[in-house]
Amino acid sequence: MYSVILTELGISVFNDGQVDKSFPFSNPVKEYLAIKNKEAKLNELINYLAKIQRGVSVSDESLLAILKKFSIDCHIMDLEELEKVQSTKPQIIVDSGFASNLQDTLGKLREFALGFSSSKVTEVSQSPDLHIIQAINSLDEIDKIANGLSSRLREWYGLHFPELDNMIDSINGYAQIVMAGKRESLSKQVFEEAGFPESKVEMLSLILSKSRGGDISDINLSIVQSIAKQILDFYELRKKLEEHVESEMQEIAPNLSAILGTAVGARILGRAGSLKRMASLPASTIQVLGAEKALFRSLKTGSQPPKHGLLFQHAMVHAAPRWQRGKIARAVAAKAVIAARVDVYGEGLNQTLLEKLNIRVDEIGKKYENPTEKDIRKPQQFSRGDGNFGGRREGGRREGGRREGGRREGGRREGGRFDERRREGGRREGGRFDERRREGGRREGGRFDERRREGGDRNERSSYGNRREGGDRNERSSYGERRREGSDSNRKRKKFGRR
Amino acid sequence: MEEDNQSYFWIKSEGEQKISTENLVPGNQVYKEKLIIKKGIEYRLWDPFRSKLAASIMNGLENFPFKNNTKVLYLGASTGTTVSHISDIVGPSGLVFAVEHASRVARDFLDRVATHRSNIMPILQDARKPKEYFSVFGKVDVVYVDIAQPDQTKIAVDNCDMFLKKDGLFFLVIKTRSIDVTKAPKRIVEEEIEKLRERFEILESIDLHPYDKDHAMVIAKYKN
Numbered sequence: 001m002y003s004v005i006l007t008e009l010g011i012s013v014f015n016d017g018q019v020d021k022s023f024p025f026s027n028p029v030k031e032y033l034a035i036k037n038k039e040a041k042l043n044e045l046i047n048y049l050a051k052i053q054r055g056v057s058v059s060d061e062s063l064l065a066i067l068k069k070f071s072i073d074c075h076i077m078d079l080e081e082l083e084k085v086q087s088t089k090p091q092i093i094v095d096s097g098f099a100s101n102l103q104d105t106l107g108k109l110r111e112f113a114l115g116f117s118s119s120k121v122t123e124v125s126q127s128p129d130l131h132i133i134q135a136i137n138s139l140d141e142i143d144k145i146a147n148g149l150s151s152r153l154r155e156w157y158g159l160h161f162p163e164l165d166n167m168i169d170s171i172n173g174y175a176q177i178v179m180a181g182k183r184e185s186l187s188k189q190v191f192e193e194a195g196f197p198e199s200k201v202e203m204l205s206l207i208l209s210k211s212r213g214g215d216i217s218d219i220n221l222s223i224v225q226s227i228a229k230q231i232l233d234f235y236e237l238r239k240k241l242e243e244h245v246e247s248e249m250q251e252i253a254p255n256l257s258a259i260l261g262t263a264v265g266a267r268i269l270g271r272a273g274s275l276k277r278m279a280s281l282p283a284s285t286i287q288v289l290g291a292e293k294a295l296f297r298s299l300k301t302g303s304q305p306p307k308h309g310l311l312f313q314h315a316m317v318h319a320a321p322r323w324q325r326g327k328i329a330r331a332v333a334a335k336a337v338i339a340a341r342v343d344v345y346g347e348g349l350n351q352t353l354l355e356k357l358n359i360r361v362d363e364i365g366k367k368y369e370n371p372t373e374k375d376i377r378k379p380q381q382f383s384r385g386d387g388n389f390g391g392r393r394e395g396g397r398r399e400g401g402r403r404e405g406g407r408r409e410g411g412r413r414e415g416g417r418f419d420e421r422r423r424e425g426g427r428r429e430g431g432r433f434d435e436r437r438r439e440g441g442r443r444e445g446g447r448f449d450e451r452r453r454e455g456g457d458r459n460e461r462s463s464y465g466n467r468r469e470g471g472d473r474n475e476r477s478s479y480g481e482r483r484r485e486g487s488d489s490n491r492k493r494k495k496f497g498r499r
Numbered sequence: 500m501e502e503d504n505q506s507y508f509w510i511k512s513e514g515e516q517k518i519s520t521e522n523l524v525p526g527n528q529v530y531k532e533k534l535i536i537k538k539g540i541e542y543r544l545w546d547p548f549r550s551k552l553a554a555s556i557m558n559g560l561e562n563f564p565f566k567n568n569t570k571v572l573y574l575g576a577s578t579g580t581t582v583s584h585i586s587d588i589v590g591p592s593g594l595v596f597a598v599e600h601a602s603r604v605a606r607d608f609l610d611r612v613a614t615h616r617s618n619i620m621p622i623l624q625d626a627r628k629p630k631e632y633f634s635v636f637g638k639v640d641v642v643y644v645d646i647a648q649p650d651q652t653k654i655a656v657d658n659c660d661m662f663l664k665k666d667g668l669f670f671l672v673i674k675t676r677s678i679d680v681t682k683a684p685k686r687i688v689e690e691e692i693e694k695l696r697e698r699f700e701i702l703e704s705i706d707l708h709p710y711d712k713d714h715a716m717v718i719a720k721y722k723n
Contacts, residue, residue, distance in 0.1 A: 008633055008634055032633070086635075086636060086637075087636060087637045087638065088636075088637075089636035089637070090636055090637075106594075107617075109620065109634050110617065110619075110620055110634075112633075112634065113620045113621050113622060113633070113634045114609070114613060114614060114621060116623070116633065116634075117605065117609055117613070117621045117622070117623040118609060120602065120605075120623045121602050121605055121606050121609065121623070124602035125602070125606075296680055299680055299681045300680060300681055
């Protein structure tokens with residue numbers, strides 16, 4: 001009775017419990033992996049087995065598959081035999097001459113385990129999707145840092161030239177002016193080089209002479225300028241990262257990019273962990289990635305589940321009327337997961353996915369054109385007396401949002417326009433949607449932050465580039481959710497209170 | 500200093516009795532824990548906030564099967580905090596098969612723990628597929644499971660069936676929040692224990708509060 005046993009250090013052929021012939025590996029990790037991947041050649045072993053001309057039992061499925069390819073009469077061992085192999089493995093290794101004694105076996109096995117594990121770590125670390133995730137995360141982090149820094153810059157340089165703050169929206173332009181130095185050294189040329197239109201240059205020059213700002217010492221100025229320099233550098237880096245993510249995503253996950261866009265796609269990828277993992281997730285999970293807090297709250301308290309997490313940044317979801325968003329988010333998530341699966345297991349760009357999604361989104365747009373009664377949010381009334389802390393806070397937040405919306409009118413224009421464009425692209429002109437969006441996306445990214453800045457205390461509200469669309473809006477959306485759920489739980493809390 | 504079970508030691512540090520193990524690789528720190536030399540022997544303090552096994556000892560664990568020579572199958576090695584202490588205890592003639600699936604933490608585990616300790620056999624594979632482990636041989640004395648999966652108990656039992664010897668001990672960290680966030684932690688622990696009863700004799704169940712929230716350690720004996 002011949003049996004072929006695969007160990008980590010080599011392959012042995014046994015005949016009635018005695019070693020007949022052994023084939024040690026010269027590079028165990030590599031050769032063992034090759035067998036597991038069914039890529040190994042194993043010429044010597046096959047020749048030997050062919051000569052025996054008898055049925056052999058094999059200890060490993062992959063090995064079995066390889067041998068079968070060379071039409072060797074073989075079958076897998078039964079459970080009892082397998083268990084015996086498993087429990088006597090060190091002895092088998094010694095008997096086969098792969099190691100000199102039990103102690104040596106252990107050492108060699110451990111060496112193998114270390115090598116094998118290391119090669120796995122190396123393999124995973126090389127996968128490009130992990131690098132995309134790092135890139136998109138750096139991008140988001142840079143946004144955060146640059147935002148804080150730029151508001152600090154405005155505050156500090158504002159002591160010297162306060163009027164500038166209200167005149168210039170873009171962080172990039174502001175920083176370029178700061179780089180030029182004190183008020184006295186600013187000239188039309190500086191403004192022109194910073195890329196402002198004629199009319200603005202005129203106004204700036206006018207204001208320059210009548211500024212209310214105080215003097216700034218050279219030491220202070222040089223520090224302020226270093227900050228400005230940092231911001232400009234961040235701006236460059238951000239641009240690079242954005243392009244990098246864009247091109248990498250197109251390469252690694254073309255379908256996912258087609259459905260979600262590169263930036264949103266990369267963020268969702270980051271949440272999922274890896275492309276492969278994302279491909280194995282259910283669409284419903286993708287739909288709420290990024291809204292974990294709301295999701296778990298909903299599971300715990302039975303409140304409304306979130307309609308969308310990171311997907312809110314997606315143009316289609318974002319631009320849709322509130323009552324359609326959940327439906328659209330669900331459709332997008334479903335197609336996004338299919339896209340991820342095609343990217344992992346299929347090949348090439350599958351255009352029909354996007355087409356189908358566009359059709360479905362159009363359908364939703366038509367079918368649910370008007371909100372039903374349920375969808376119309378009743379205005380909530382908050383009075384000092386009846387709210388507990390949570391209630392008041394919600395109320396405050398809501399009012400705050402409203403107020404801000406009004407105040408921000410000027411700044412929102414750009415954002416607003418961009419939104420409209422997105423909506424057009426997304427909803428009405430299905431086919432052209434992605435082009436538009438990409439164009440829009442780049443524009444948006446290209447500008448640091450064109451939203452009007454209104455002073456230090458609202459710093460966190462503004463941010464630049466995609467992040468603004470994303471983080472900010474997203475948060476606002478979850479306010480919506482939170483508000484509703486908040487009031488829900490308020491109600492509950494009150495109930496408890498009464499008891 | 501007070502000896503206990505010859506496996507772990509109580510050492511006075513910063514005015515408190517703290518738990519520690521004798522360092523297998525003197526001078527080597529795994530997670531920036533304190534090293535204390537007493538009578539020429541180096542001890543590593545064992546942080547119950549980072550290691551659930553240490554937390555169970557603090558909360559009055561009675562069954563402690565880890566000692567010199569013990570063979571352990573450890574699922575969910577993570578970055579290797581607990582594994583390193585078990586490696587200290589089982590000594591050069593013991594063996595720890597440490598299974599971990601996530602490559603990010605496995606990287607740290609390999610760097611900080613596995614390469615320095617000759618009694619650890621790192622296995623970077625999915626605990627759901629015990630049949631595919633390479634390098635595990637024979638049966639082990641203890642199976643220790645600390646994995647965050649909703650079906651963690653089933654995975655653990657499958658591994659026991661493959662590798663735990665009769666009357667071997669089974670340590671299961673029940674992560675109630677990984678199993679189901681909506682249920683009450685206490686109920687989940689009861690349910691999971693119920694799943695074990697058929698083939699295990701439940702010896703202890705320890706709540707890991709205050710070291711870990713909503714975690715419990717269950718120690719059972721394999722009857723099969």
